[in-house]
Structure formats: structure tokens, C-alpha cells
Amino acid sequence: MPETPAAERPSSKRPLWIAVVLLLLGAGGLWGSSRLIWFAEFRDAGVRGMVLYSENGATRAVALVPLAILALAGVAGVVATGGWPRRILAFVLAAAGVAACWVAVDGVRFGGYADGVPAAEILTGRGLAFLAGMFLAAGGLVAAKGAGRMPRLGARYTTPGAKRAAREARDPDTQLWEALSDGTDPTRGPTTGR
Template sequence: MVGLLLGAAALWGASRLAWFAENRVAGVRGTVLHTETGAQAAGALVPLAVLALAGVAGMVATGGWARRVLGGALVLAGLAACWVAVNGLRTDGYPDGAPVAEIYVGHGLAAFGGVLVVVAGVLGLRGATRMPRMGARYSAPAAKRSAAEHDYDLWDALSDGRDPTAGR
């Protein structure tokens, strides 16, 4: 779950950094440097971060097959984040004054966040039955349920006019 939190934070942080830079003609101002953040250039970053954050609550609240489905969805979301990180990344052709280091850090942070989400999803798939789920600590074990059913049998015998202790 820590991996999901860190992955969500990395994806959100990558969405705030510059991802694209080019010179554009701006009419009277001439040629100006135009930059776009990760959220502008790759609109999927913020929704993927929100999905990873929601995955934390889902991993805590679910168990069994529902946790496996969620783990699979998180693996796909992490792979999508990795694809967004490498799609459109170029190594040359940036104009003078472009924040090249920030662009590389943004793409790298998105890839790192995607890998963290993939790893957390795989761990959720593998440990779906072993990890405790929310409220599992308070559910009664089977032995206690059978004792409660025994109590119901005693009351049912009394209701029917029979002595529940006669056969013991």
C-alpha cells in the first residue's frame, strides 16, 4: 500500500513538471518559448494518480477475488502510466532555454510511479487471500458461529415444549 501511495504521489508530481517545450510564433511578440506541464501534455497522469490513490482504499476494503480484480486493474494502470511516460519523450531538438532537465525528471518520475503501481498491483494479486481485509478482525470464526447455532437449537426445543437437556 505504501507503493501505491508513493506511485500516486510520483504520478501527481510528474503532472506538475514541464513535459514539452518548443518555440512558437506569437504574433507581435515574435517567437516565444512554449512549455506544457505533464497534466497538459499527457492528460492521463492525474486520473492515473487518483486511481492509484483509490487503489489503496480498495486493497484495504476488499479481499479474495475482488482484490485480485483490483490488483489486475492496478497493474494495467501502472503499465499505462509507464507508456505515458515514454510516449513522446525525445532526446534532442529542444529550443534554447527549454527546461530539458525538468522534462526528463518529469518523464522519469512518471515512469517510476508507474512501476510502483505495477509492483503494488502484482503484490495485491499474489497476496489477495493472505492479506487481512477491513473488518475481518471483527468477524466471528466458524467455531463461535456453531456455538451460537447450538443456542438457537436450545431455544427452539424449549419453544416446541421439549426439554433441551434431557438427551445430555
């Protein structure tokens, strides 16, 4: 069976929506992780004695919120663009996902917490950031792989000349049906000036 040229391949919406959902999950996970505690220790507060000092993810790992915003902007970019711009954006998003994973594992420790320190919340915050980074990287890779086949915003609003050129590249039977759909008589040849 001969391979279908790229211009005639049908666009598939499934990879686009998979990429969008993965990017949204990544953005939500990064934002949620930034709200959880990432660091806690007891410190001497003078008269008050030892108090628990804690920092959330947005304070401890300042890259979490900007990466979440990048993932949200990436959703709009993946939907609106096509071809090479979509591929470039997809690789940027995949790199951002790797960066989020690095932020999540940088400085993590699994033991040695003092009594009263919310170790479970610290590990949950870092784990959520790591999972969100994986979603972000996977969404970027899905968008990069299907960049040429996925539909893009405004693709159906092409100029008549572009429609005609695309029609001429297809088989004759399709051309006849599309000419009828456009309201022209396919049996009449091109008319010359009157």
C-alpha cells in the same frame, strides 16, 4: 512437513503495507509528474517575437491525474477487500501502472532541444511518471500475489457462527483455548434445551 490449509494460514500484514506504500508512491509520483513541464518549444507570437510555449504533464498527458486518483482509490480498495475482489483490483492497478509507463515513454526524445527549453525538467517529468508507473504496477502485483493471505478491513468482526465454523476446522488444543477466551467451559458438552 504437511502444508497448512489456506484457512489456517496466518495473515501477514507486511505484503499489505508494501502494496499500500507502493501504490501511494505511484499516486504521488504521477501527481508530481503532472505538475512538471512535459513539452516546450519556441513559437512566433507576432509583435512579441518568439516566446516559449510550454505544457505541463496534466495538459500534455491527460491520463496522469486520473491514474493518480485510481492509485489512491486502489489503496482503499486493497485495504478494504479480500480474496477475488482484491485480486481483480490488483490486476487493474498493475495494468494502470503499465499504462502510466506507456504514457511516460510515448513521444519522449532525449536530444534536439533548442537553447532555453527546459529539457531537464521535461525528462524529469517523464522519468518520474515512468517510475510512478513502475511503483503502481509493482503494488498491484504484490497485492495480487498476497490477496488471500493479507488481512482485510473488518476481518476481525465476524459473526459468531463464522467464528464457530473456523474454530471447528482447527486443532483441538486451539479450540479449548479459544472456548476459554470466549467465556465458555470447554469441558462441558453442548447443553440441550432446558
